[in-house]
Amino acid sequence: MEARVARLIAVFLFLTILITSSPVWSAERSDRIPHRTVYAIRCLARDNIWIGTEDGAARFDGRTWTIYRTADGLPHQVVTSIAEDPQDGTLWFGTFGGIARFRNERFESFSTSNSGLINDVVYAVTVTPPHVWAATTNGLSRFHPQTREWKSFNDQNAPMHEVWCYGATTEATTGETWFAIWGSGILRVKANGDFVSYTDPDEIFDVDTVRNDGPLHEIQVAIDTHQNVVYSGAYFGLTRFDTAANKWNTWTIKDPDSGLPSDFINTVRLSPDGKICAIGTDKGLCLFNHDRQSWVTYRRSAQGGGEYRIFEKGAWRTESAPQAPAGDFIWSIDFLDDTIWVGTASGLYTASIKQ
Numbered sequence: 001m002e003a004r005v006a007r008l009i010a011v012f013l014f015l016t017i018l019i020t021s022s023p024v025w026s027a028e029r030s031d032r033i034p035h036r037t038v039y040a041i042r043c044l045a046r047d048n049i050w051i052g053t054e055d056g057a058a059r060f061d062g063r064t065w066t067i068y069r070t071a072d073g074l075p076h077q078v079v080t081s082i083a084e085d086p087q088d089g090t091l092w093f094g095t096f097g098g099i100a101r102f103r104n105e106r107f108e109s110f111s112t113s114n115s116g117l118i119n120d121v122v123y124a125v126t127v128t129p130p131h132v133w134a135a136t137t138n139g140l141s142r143f144h145p146q147t148r149e150w151k152s153f154n155d156q157n158a159p160m161h162e163v164w165c166y167g168a169t170t171e172a173t174t175g176e177t178w179f180a181i182w183g184s185g186i187l188r189v190k191a192n193g194d195f196v197s198y199t200d201p202d203e204i205f206d207v208d209t210v211r212n213d214g215p216l217h218e219i220q221v222a223i224d225t226h227q228n229v230v231y232s233g234a235y236f237g238l239t240r241f242d243t244a245a246n247k248w249n250t251w252t253i254k255d256p257d258s259g260l261p262s263d264f265i266n267t268v269r270l271s272p273d274g275k276i277c278a279i280g281t282d283k284g285l286c287l288f289n290h291d292r293q294s295w296v297t298y299r300r301s302a303q304g305g306g307e308y309r310i311f312e313k314g315a316w317r318t319e320s321a322p323q324a325p326a327g328d329f330i331w332s333i334d335f336l337d338d339t340i341w342v343g344t345a346s347g348l349y350t351a352s353i354k355q
Contacts, residue, residue, distance in 0.1 A: 038343025073107025116150025259295020259311030
């Protein structure tokens with residue numbers, strides 16, 4: 001199937017993560033993808049990479065891309081999120097026209113017109129067996145694929161002040177589901193179905209007056225979790241929550257222990273071992289190692305190449321690189337083995353990471 005835009009995939013290699021030596025860069029031309037704005041990435045295997053874009057979804061088999069659009073069964077061309085059911089491998093897609101299930105090479109779509117979905121504008125999907133969750137602009141919907149039962153949650157039956165739900169993730173070992181909600185902070189759904197809401201205890205909407213006392217802001221847009229650690233991104237900075245220790249940490253660009261390039265965070269994604277939090281901002285990709293308290297941001301330099309801005313042990317340094325992705329506005333991130341995939345507003349990029 002023809003793709004509209006041929007994009008460059010920039011491939012970058014870290015000799016040591018978060019960084020002890022200068023990176024070695026190389027570039028590789030990709031096959032075509034449907035659109036250069038990449039909102040979602042799901043890396044299932046080296047020959048099974050999925051992306052969601054402004055104009056459809058695409059699957060990479062290690063050599064070529066296969067494109068899927070509304071003519072192929074997607075409910076809308078804007079694909080915002082992709083999730084896998086760990087039990088049977090079924091894929092679920094969030095779009096601006098509902099959600100879709102992909103199995104046996106076919107899409108089945110669900111919208112407000114043919115299902116119990118609470119709203120068609122879906123920003124995130126996640127699978128917490130046996131349920132599929134959809135985070136929408138009008139609350140949350142939960143679907144049981146076997147029984148076909150739908151249930152929705154909003155400010156009438158769940159602890160939400162606002163119902164604009166942006167981010168969703170599942171912690172496989174605990175069976176918990178986590179949501180980032182615009183105006184309602186962080187929402188946790190325990191394995192038994194109980195809701196727990198976390199909001200900024202300061203009760204001052206526009207600023208975080210006390211650090212490390214909870215989420216730094218009520219407006220949360222992205223979330224990811226690994227075992228007992230949760231990271232959440234807002235348009236005002238980064239939050240980390242250790243549920244086992246009941247300990248909160250928050251960072252903004254103004255904090256002396258922060259290496260964030262920007263407080264405007266679009267996405268957060270934890271590495272498979274949970275050691276690295278990859279943070280997508282409007283000013284580049286930031287990799288944070290909490291144990292080392294090390295931050296590394298990759299972005300374009302003023303001279304047109306690339307640069308790394310590194311913050312470690314209270315000191316800053318900058319290293320240059322000959323090449324750079326086309327843009328610093330990061331929409332999506334995923335990890336696969338020693339590779340990180342990064343979706344931006346200007347193309348799709350990968351990096352091999354050696355630790």
